[in-house]
Amino acid sequence: MRYIPIMGYKTFTTEQVDALAAEEALIEVKKLLKLVGKADFAYHSADDPIMTDAEYDALKNDIMLLAKKFPLVRVEVKKEERVGGTLAPGFTKVKHVIPMLSLSNGTSNTDIFNFEASIRKFLGFSVQNSISFVSEPKIDGLSLALRYESGILVQALTRGDGINGENVTLNAMTLPDIPKRLSNKFNVLEVRGEVYMSKHHFAELNRSHKEIGEKIFANPRNAAAGSIRQLDPNRTAERKLGFFAYSLGDFSEPLAETHFEALNKLKELGFRVNPRVKLCSSIDELLRHYEEISCNRAELDYDIDGVVYKVNEIKLQRRLGSRSTTPRWAIAHKFPPEEAITQIIDIDIQVGRTGSLSPVAKLQPINIGGVIVSSATLHNEDYIAAIGNDGLPIRDGIDIRVNDWVEVYRAGDVIPKIKGVVLEKRSSTTKKFKYPVVCPSCGSPAKREENDSISRCTGAIFCPAQAIEGLKHFVSRRAMNIDGFGNKIIENFFLIDWIKTPVDIFRLEKSFGPDSHIRLEDMDGWGLLSAANLFRAINEARFTTLSRFIYALGIRHIGEQVASLLAKNYLTWENFYSQICAAHSKKSDQWVDLCSIDGIGKTMAESLVAYFYSEHTKNMMSELISELHVEDFEFVESKRSVLKNLTVVFTGTLQQMTRLEAKARAEEQGAKVTSSLSSKTDLLVLGENSGSKARKAKELQVKIISEYEWLDLLSKAD
DNA sequence: GAGCCTCGAGTTCC
DNA sequence: CTCGAGGCTC
Numbered sequence: 001m002r003y004i005p006i007m008g009y010k011t012f013t014t015e016q017v018d019a020l021a022a023e024e025a026l027i028e029v030k031k032l033l034k035l036v037g038k039a040d041f042a043y044h045s046a047d048d049p050i051m052t053d054a055e056y057d058a059l060k061n062d063i064m065l066l067a068k069k070f071p072l073v074r075v076e077v078k079k080e081e082r083v084g085g086t087l088a089p090g091f092t093k094v095k096h097v098i099p100m101l102s103l104s105n106g107t108s109n110t111d112i113f114n115f116e117a118s119i120r121k122f123l124g125f126s127v128q129n130s131i132s133f134v135s136e137p138k139i140d141g142l143s144l145a146l147r148y149e150s151g152i153l154v155q156a157l158t159r160g161d162g163i164n165g166e167n168v169t170l171n172a173m174t175l176p177d178i179p180k181r182l183s184n185k186f187n188v189l190e191v192r193g194e195v196y197m198s199k200h201h202f203a204e205l206n207r208s209h210k211e212i213g214e215k216i217f218a219n220p221r222n223a224a225a226g227s228i229r230q231l232d233p234n235r236t237a238e239r240k241l242g243f244f245a246y247s248l249g250d251f252s253e254p255l256a257e258t259h260f261e262a263l264n265k266l267k268e269l270g271f272r273v274n275p276r277v278k279l280c281s282s283i284d285e286l287l288r289h290y291e292e293i294s295c296n297r298a299e300l301d302y303d304i305d306g307v308v309y310k311v312n313e314i315k316l317q318r319r320l321g322s323r324s325t326t327p328r329w330a331i332a333h334k335f336p337p338e339e340a341i342t343q344i345i346d347i348d349i350q351v352g353r354t355g356s357l358s359p360v361a362k363l364q365p366i367n368i369g370g371v372i373v374s375s376a377t378l379h380n381e382d383y384i385a386a387i388g389n390d391g392l393p394i395r396d397g398i399d400i401r402v403n404d405w406v407e408v409y410r411a412g413d414v415i416p417k418i419k420g421v422v423l424e425k426r427s428s429t430t431k432k433f434k435y436p437v438v439c440p441s442c443g444s445p446a447k448r449e450e451n452d453s454i455s456r457c458t459g460a461i462f463c464p465a466q467a468i469e470g471l472k473h474f475v476s477r478r479a480m481n482i483d484g485f486g487n488k489i490i491e492n493f494f495l496i497d498w499i500k501t502p503v504d505i506f507r508l509e510k511s512f513g514p515d516s517h518i519r520l521e522d523m524d525g526w527g528l529l530s531a532a533n534l535f536r537a538i539n540e541a542r543f544t545t546l547s548r549f550i551y552a553l554g555i556r557h558i559g560e561q562v563a564s565l566l567a568k569n570y571l572t573w574e575n576f577y578s579q580i581c582a583a584h585s586k587k588s589d590q591w592v593d594l595c596s597i598d599g600i601g602k603t604m605a606e607s608l609v610a611y612f613y614s615e616h617t618k619n620m621m622s623e624l625i626s627e628l629h630v631e632d633f634e635f636v637e638s639k640r641s642v643l644k645n646l647t648v649v650f651t652g653t654l655q656q657m658t659r660l661e662a663k664a665r666a667e668e669q670g671a672k673v674t675s676s677l678s679s680k681t682d683l684l685v686l687g688e689n690s691g692s693k694a695r696k697a698k699e700l701q702v703k704i705i706s707e708y709e710w711l712d713l714l715s716k717a718d
Numbered sequence: 719g720a721g722c723c724t725c726g727a728g729t730t731c732c
Numbered sequence: 733c734t735c736g737a738g739g740c741t742c
Contacts, residue, residue, distance in 0.1 A: 222732080324724065352728060377729055379735075412733045415730055453736065557738080559726045601739050675741065
């Protein structure tokens with residue numbers, strides 16, 4: 001290896017950093033980041049390093065120093081991370097203009113009747129008001145959003161997590177069903193639909209893959225997903241994928257007034273629309289269509305997993321709007337899942353991060369819909385004993401025993417579930433399962449709190465299983481996002497005492513210092529490159545956000561959403577930490593502040609306070625935080641609206657919409673709707689026949705407006 | 719106190 | 733994906 005010294009580069013002293021203005025620091029750091037990028041490429045990709053490890057470390061250290069002092073620099077460093085510094089493998093992530101939601105789903109006719117009832121309730125429709133629906137087969141493939149600008153296909157995104165999709169434009173362009181140009185020259189037209197692989201192409205693909213010893217796909221959906229994500233578009237083209245358009249996403253001009261018309265327009269524009277789409281005027285008609293499709297299912301050359309019902313009128317769709325992850329105006333009526341019968345060989349106990357002891361059935365491996373299933377959760381003691389939460393027997397009172405034959409299916413075609421016991425096959429060899437009274441990992445007593453559905457290990461921090469699960473959570477993608485720190489690695493490092501707590505992760509690299517007689521790359525399965533990658537990932541994770549960090553701690557009841565809510569309310573780590581510690585006394589102002597955050601109740605608050613009050617946490621926290629740069633919370637102005645952050649109260653009977661709808665519309669614009677007036681209320685909307693609220697509002701000097709003024713405000717906000 | 723919605727936690731396989 | 737619990741509204 002040869003090294004070319006970096007000419008003219010000297011590390012910064014603390015004094016020099018202090019003397020820098022923010023703009024100067026930004027310019028400096030951009031240079032440094034560029035240099036790191038070059039060095040990374042030279043080291044990893046060109047295998048021809050341009051600097052010594054010490055120089056590299058000094059560089060990184062300087063960036064950290066600058067980042068710690070200047071918020072502008074932190075933003076820059078994060079940007080670099082997002083782009084991936086060295087070219088990230090795979091596809092770039094792009095944000096959907098309109099999120100790609102999933103559908104709520106139902107399995108029974110009752111679910112569908114409830115669906116209609118809730119729509120009527122929301123809109124305030126009586127039986128006289130008719131609502132038309134469109135019923136269409138639910139293709140079992142993967143969703144794609146095609147963006148056309150001035151009639152030209154410019155982007156194709158997968159659903160991803162619904163917010164950000166993967167950019168697969170080049171691959172999508174190879175599908176014959178996807179037009180590259182449209183006669184329609186709208187500024188923007190986003191067409192959404194399903195990519196799928198036909199049954200016969202799937203069979204063909206697996207046959208040829210078998211011959212050449214390549215990977216066999218479990219089902220057409222997996223094959224389609226794998227095909228659209230090929231790095232080489234030519235490979236995608238070979239896979240002969242199909243595409244059915246089913247809706248619009250973003251658009252500059254409306255295409256039609258009803259969903260059914262819109263589908264017809266899409267057909268005219270050259271898209272394939274499923275021929276079995278049907279316009280229906282009642283739920284009964286939808287259900288008949290479901291039966292019909294269900295009967296003809298086998299004749300189709302593609303897999304479907306149900307039928308989707310959508311409210312036909314776009315105006316109504318808009319009024320109904322969406323919940324956080326699903327629209328109110330559509331539902332998927334799913335077919336009953338494929339089932340299989342197999343035997344329970346054993347029942348294991350898994351220890352979760354929170355100490356939960358959950359039983360898992362080890363099954364005689366069995367093929368369900370192309371996937372071999374060998375275990376399934378049994379949730380908790382009651383589930384096994386066939387006792388419901390209310391203390392009453394479920395599943396006809398049949399308990400689940402080792403050696404029992406059981407019906408297994410894959411919920412949502414993914415997660416294995418046990419549906420029931422085949423009692424006729426039960427023999428004398430079955431054994432009742434004895435739920436453990438001690439933790440299988442640490443031997444501490446198991447305890448089931450009242451109101452808890454599961455027993456938990458009481459070993460807390462002394463339980464290895466809990467510690468390992470906690471570490472896995474800490475490094476996970478949505479938490480600290482330490483890439484390349486898989487579960488197996490965590491387990492190994494824990495067992496050889498390298499990593500016992502999160503702090504150890506950030507001290508790992510230093511622990512292989514000059515005095516150490518062992519290096520990571522000497523370990524089985526590790527090389528120079530993989531070791532360097534791991535350390536790099538760890539060092540990148542030192543820069544993190546407040547909400548990620550709070551979430552990563554793995555405090556019970558504090559998940560991703562709540563962590564980000566806390567970050568939003570406390571803004572900086574220092575503030576958060578001191579406030580929560582001070583909230584320990586329930587008489588303190590800090591406790592009251594914590595509990596008054598909308599969405600934080602007693603359970604969460606108690607869990608938080610207990611976590612931070614413990615001796616163990618206090619000891620660990622100062623060390624952990626000294627290894628990190630926790631970024632302050634930054635407000636992202638999502639939408640500017642006159643209603644944003646206003647607290648609104650409705651009173652009396654509204655004429656134009658139901659309370660439900662009014663509330664949903666207000667919340668879409670970022671307002672908060674409450675039922676009772678207080679000094680915090682900004683606006684009272686007065687319906688007809690209102691009670692005493694108007695008088696009270698005057699006393700509190702809350703602004704009062706009529707329903708029509710309110711509607712005016714809404715239309716301006718839109 | 720019931721009912722609705724959202725979030726947390728556990729889970730499987732590739 | 734699903735279940736159940738937590739939080740909020742009526």
